[in-house]
Amino acid sequence: MKLNNKTYDTLSFIGKIVLPAIATLWLALADVWGFPYKVEIATTIVAIDTFLNTLLGISSVNYYKEEAEKLKVADNNKELG
Numbered sequence: 001m002k003l004n005n006k007t008y009d010t011l012s013f014i015g016k017i018v019l020p021a022i023a024t025l026w027l028a029l030a031d032v033w034g035f036p037y038k039v040e041i042a043t044t045i046v047a048i049d050t051f052l053n054t055l056l057g058i059s060s061v062n063y064y065k066e067e068a069e070k071l072k073v074a075d076n077n078k079e080l081g
Contacts, residue, residue, distance in 0.1 A: 002059055008056065
């Protein structure tokens, strides 16, 4: 799986900024206002965030493997040419 740059950047922002902020906000407000399912909702958000960031990591590894392969081919072509 390899994502295009715009999709990767958007999902990365959601995974690194938005979801952790929402989980933290929920935990803080649930204490103050007595919202239900405090731990359950925060844990669900964190689980989704972890899954998303794992997928982004896989995409990143695939991207760098592909780029490294392109560099190898380019270096081999220079040596032959």
